[in-house]
Amino acid sequence: MLMFVLRRIGAGIVLLFVISSVTFILLYVGSGDIARNILGQQATQEDVALKKEQLGLNRPLLTQYFDWLGNALHGDLGSSWFTGEEVTSGITSRVAVTLSLVIGAIVVTALIATVLGVWAAVRHGWVDKVVQAVTILGFAIPGFLIAVGLVLVFAINLQWFDPTGYISFTDDPTGWLKTVTLPVVALAIGGIASVANQVRGSVTDVLRRDYVRTLRSRGLPFNRVVFKHALRNAGSPALAVLGVQFVGLLGGAVIVERVFAIPGLGDIAVGATSQGDVPMVMGLVVAIATIVVVVNLIIDLLQGWLNPKVRLS
Amino acid sequence: MFRRLPLAGIAATVALALAAAGCGGSSSGGSSSGGSKTLTLGLIVPATTFVAADMNFANESPYGQAVYDTLLKADTDGKVVPSLATEWKYNDTKTQLDLTLRDDVKFTDGTAFNADAAVQNLKRFQVGNSPNKSFLVNMADAKAVDPTHLSITLKQVDPGFLNYLTQNAGMMGAPSAFNKPDAKTNPVGSGPYMMDTGNTVIGSSYTFNKNPNYWDKDSQHYDKLVLKVYNDPTAMLNAVKGKQINGAKLINNDFNDQIKSSGYSLVEQETDWTGLLLLDRDGKLNPALKDVRVRQAINYAFDKAALLQAYGKGYGTVTSQIFPPTSPAYDSGLDSKYPHDLAKAKSLLAEAGYANGFTLAMPSTTRAGTALYPLITQSLKDVGITVQLTDAGTNFIPDILAPKYPASWLALQMDPTDWQIINFELSPAATFNPFKYSDPKVNDLIDRYLKATDESAATAAVKELNTYVVDQAWFAPWYRVKSNYATDPKTEVKAQPGNAYPYLWNFKPKG
Numbered sequence: 162m163l164m165f166v167l168r169r170i171g172a173g174i175v176l177l178f179v180i181s182s183v184t185f186i187l188l189y190v191g192s193g194d195i196a197r198n199i200l201g202q203q204a205t206q207e208d209v210a211l212k213k214e215q216l217g218l219n220r221p222l223l224t225q226y227f228d229w230l231g232n233a234l235h236g237d238l239g240s241s242w243f244t245g246e247e248v249t250s251g252i253t254s255r256v257a258v259t260l261s262l263v264i265g266a267i268v269v270t271a272l273i274a275t276v277l278g279v280w281a282a283v284r285h286g287w288v289d290k291v292v293q294a295v296t297i298l299g300f301a302i303p304g305f306l307i308a309v310g311l312v313l314v315f316a317i318n319l320q321w322f323d324p325t326g327y328i329s330f331t332d333d334p335t336g337w338l339k340t341v342t343l344p345v346v347a348l349a350i351g352g353i354a355s356v357a358n359q360v361r362g363s364v365t366d367v368l369r370r371d372y373v374r375t376l377r378s379r380g381l382p383f384n385r386v387v388f389k390h391a392l393r394n395a396g397s398p399a400l401a402v403l404g405v406q407f408v409g410l411l412g413g414a415v416i417v418e419r420v421f422a423i424p425g426l427g428d429i430a431v432g433a434t435s436q437g438d439v440p441m442v443m444g445l446v447v448a449i450a451t452i453v454v455v456v457n458l459i460i461d462l463l464q465g466w467l468n469p470k471v472r473l474s
Numbered sequence: 475m476f477r478r479l480p481l482a483g484i485a486a487t488v489a490l491a492l493a494a495a496g497c498g499g500s501s502s503g504g505s506s507s508g509g510s511k512t513l514t515l516g517l518i519v520p521a522t523t524f525v526a527a528d529m530n531f532a533n534e535s536p537y538g539q540a541v542y543d544t545l546l547k548a549d550t551d552g553k554v555v556p557s558l559a560t561e562w563k564y565n566d567t568k569t570q571l572d573l574t575l576r577d578d579v580k581f582t583d584g585t586a587f588n589a590d591a592a593v594q595n596l597k598r599f600q601v602g603n604s605p606n607k608s609f610l611v612n613m614a615d616a617k618a619v620d621p622t623h624l625s626i627t628l629k630q631v632d633p634g635f636l637n638y639l640t641q642n643a644g645m646m647g648a649p650s651a652f653n654k655p656d657a658k659t660n661p662v663g664s665g666p667y668m669m670d671t672g673n674t675v676i677g678s679s680y681t682f683n684k685n686p687n688y689w690d691k692d693s694q695h696y697d698k699l700v701l702k703v704y705n706d707p708t709a710m711l712n713a714v715k716g717k718q719i720n721g722a723k724l725i726n727n728d729f730n731d732q733i734k735s736s737g738y739s740l741v742e743q744e745t746d747w748t749g750l751l752l753l754d755r756d757g758k759l760n761p762a763l764k765d766v767r768v769r770q771a772i773n774y775a776f777d778k779a780a781l782l783q784a785y786g787k788g789y790g791t792v793t794s795q796i797f798p799p800t801s802p803a804y805d806s807g808l809d810s811k812y813p814h815d816l817a818k819a820k821s822l823l824a825e826a827g828y829a830n831g832f833t834l835a836m837p838s839t840t841r842a843g844t845a846l847y848p849l850i851t852q853s854l855k856d857v858g859i860t861v862q863l864t865d866a867g868t869n870f871i872p873d874i875l876a877p878k879y880p881a882s883w884l885a886l887q888m889d890p891t892d893w894q895i896i897n898f899e900l901s902p903a904a905t906f907n908p909f910k911y912s913d914p915k916v917n918d919l920i921d922r923y924l925k926a927t928d929e930s931a932a933t934a935a936v937k938e939l940n941t942y943v944v945d946q947a948w949f950a951p952w953y954r955v956k957s958n959y960a961t962d963p964k965t966e967v968k969a970q971p972g973n974a975y976p977y978l979w980n981f982k983p984k985g
Contacts, residue, residue, distance in 0.1 A: 194872040199522075200605050205905060206875065212603065245523050245658025246676040254675055309708065317715045324716035325709050326679075326702070422702065422709040424678030432520070432677065432705065 173454035195437035239440035248444035259425035263410045266348035278360025299354025308347035308420045325422035352406040359402045363395035404460035511697040516722030520677040524661035526647035527602030532974040539978040542663035544644035550968040571626040581648035589618035609638035634893035693979040720965040727789040741959040743969040746885040749951035754880030755911040767826040769947035773812035774819035775857045782953045790953040798888040803936040819857040831858025837866035877908035890972020
């Protein structure tokens with residue numbers, strides 16, 4: 162098991178290196194005149210040239226990259242070229258905001274999708290049809306549209322929640338719940354559709370197997386067969402989908418954070434990328450890639466715990 | 475794993491998981507606009523920096539005005555009034571400005587504001603990274619005569635200088651904090667508010683508390699100030715509908731009716747003009763543009779009123795000049811100088827030798843939306859000019875200034891003083907004269923304006939300059955863009971001429 166974890170961490174480090182290199186190149190290709198972006202339209206060409214020199218943008222690309230990499234390996238991700246904020250501090254102050262949305266959405270997804278999936282697989286008939294129809298709707302409606310609709314109904318008309326903004330749990334737990342509920346629901350709906358379908362399919366498949374028939378013939382209650390035996394075996398593929406969902410939700414948070422004006426990673430990522438704020442974007446990429454690597458590791462470990470065959474392989 | 479997980483247990487697990495994630499969360503400005511003692515404003519851009527010498531202005535002006543005082547202030551008529559400087563006087567040649575400073579002002583770190591601090595701030599701004607650092611390009615020197623007397627010498631007459639001292643060029647930071655490692659995000663000034671760094675998320679939400687030792691209590695109308703950035707127009711609309719903000723600069727005019735129906739008032743202001751910049755007046759990239767008749771034909775080709783409706787949704791005033799109605803150079807007759815007249819345009823093109831038209835290269839940007847470029851292309855096609863568009867991506871402005879194109883569409887701000895407009899768009903060294911086009915008559919009129927001994931002579935010169943530039947069709951303006959500022963029923967504010975955002979001290983609780 163230790164070797165498995167070490168191999169995964171090693172692969173994660175290689176992945177981080179590759180992703181950071183590709184991002185660095187893409188940023189320089191696609192960001193246009195960064196110095197002009199910083200100084201604005203009124204700045205003279207001379208000022209722009211001076212700014213380029215100050216930022217070291219006139220140096221060879223490889224030199225710039227290895228300088229960044231050297232500093233990053235020493236824990237120094239630099240400061241934003243636009244706001245002057247330290248990248249580490251900027252990410253630290255926002256990562257928990259995004260994670261509270263994404264983890265909240267994953268928990269809600271896991272619970273609701275499991276209930277819907279098992280219900281559809283066990284009951285069949287109209288229940289199955291309704292669940293499938295609901296999941297198709299969840300797939301079809303874009304997240305941002307759901308977010309806008311939720312705000313209109315629950316925040317503006319009913320005034321149950323705040324339409325925009327974020328309040329930290331430590332500042333005001335009730336306020337926190339009022340600010341994260343709608344974004345979490347908006348993020349979770351697509352995931353529920355996807356995972357519920359997966360759970361339904363897996364449970365249906367498992368319930369047809371011989372060992373389930375054997376357990377039933379020995380007189381075990383149906384609920385115990387479903388929840389103790391069938392769901393454990395069906396959980397493995399659902400967990401894999403949930404892992405993919407987590408990564409997808411980090412991307413989905415970009416739109417949801419903008420619609421709800423939430424100061425998370427997504428909000429800063431859009432601005433930093435369009436401006437060409439290289440230090441901030443590189444820091445964000447490292448942070449998000451690290452989260453993805455860790456989440457995948459956790460999913461792998463959970464898979465092994467759920468299914469001993471995975472550990473052997 | 476799934477053994478006997480009761481519903482209450484599941485609920486508790488969910489709550490704990492969500493709480494655990496939230497526990498590490500950074501605090502933010504919150505979402506409530508609060509009572510009359512908290513002012514929450516919506517902005518469309520974050521603060522580029524809080525270093526006074528590097529700050530931007532316009533839409534970023536509230537950030538600087540929260541924490542810094544300026545040497546002078548401008549009232550809502552644009553008139554320069556006292557601030558840190560109580561009196562000021564030019565010498566006869568208008569090349570030396572003497573200012574008397576207040577003696578009762580302290581920065582929030584306890585150090586005193588005096589003439590020496592003012593000198594240090596001015597000199598830092600002159601060599602800083604502010605996009606407006608050219609404001610002090612004519613400053614030859616600044617000296618502290620004594621703690622309350624400052625003397626500034628100018629290289630040449632600069633009619634905009636006093637106005638610059640009301641904006642970011644006049645912002646005074648504490649010299650003791652110049653070299654602080656967190657100077658960009660934790661400002662030390664003498665202004666009405668102090669940044670609450672613990673409740674600020676840089677780039678998203680900035681919280682400030684009242685400076686208890688502020689010298690001008692009459693300008694401090696609130697205990698707390700929250701400046702929130704809305705990158706998305708829908709998010710800002712939702713914040714307005716949810717009554718989370720007291721005031722907001724609207725990104726566009728798309729939601730004005732919904733905002734008004736939410737009980738907010740709109741303060742209208744014309745801050746920009748929009749249209750074509752006919753930059754290659756020497757014909758270096760496109761020989762056709764060297765002929766004034768071609769430039770005039772382009773002006774006649776556009777149905778400005780239709781463009782205002784189709785592209786500007788009716789929010790604006792049709793014009794053919796770049797000077798705003800608040801300027802002494804403004805001439806209302808010039809607004810209708812070039813009516814939509816295709817026959818006249820074609821006849822001018824034929825006279826200039828372009829009866830069969832010509833091709834005009836222009837950069838395009840997706841930020842302008844999808845409707846704009848088809849409108850331009852069709853309008854010019856109607857008089858025989860073929861527009862060749864190149865998507866300049868994020869290099870849109872750099873490519874215009876390089877200069878890589880003979881002409882371009884753009885919306886340019888109408889600065890509060892004539893001198894700023896001249897330096898921005900008309901003089902041979904102006905930023906938006908990238909071909910450095912020099913017209914002897916324009917240069918002569920600028921010189922007359924600078925050397926004018928009284929206001930009427932300056933006004934006459936700048937009026938003539940405006941008329942000449944319109945006659946020469948240096949630009950093809952369509953209309954002045956009307957932007958809106960929304961305020962809730964509890965808040966009142968007046969627009970600031972020449973600035974995109976109302977000045978902070980003009981926000982007051984209503985009643």
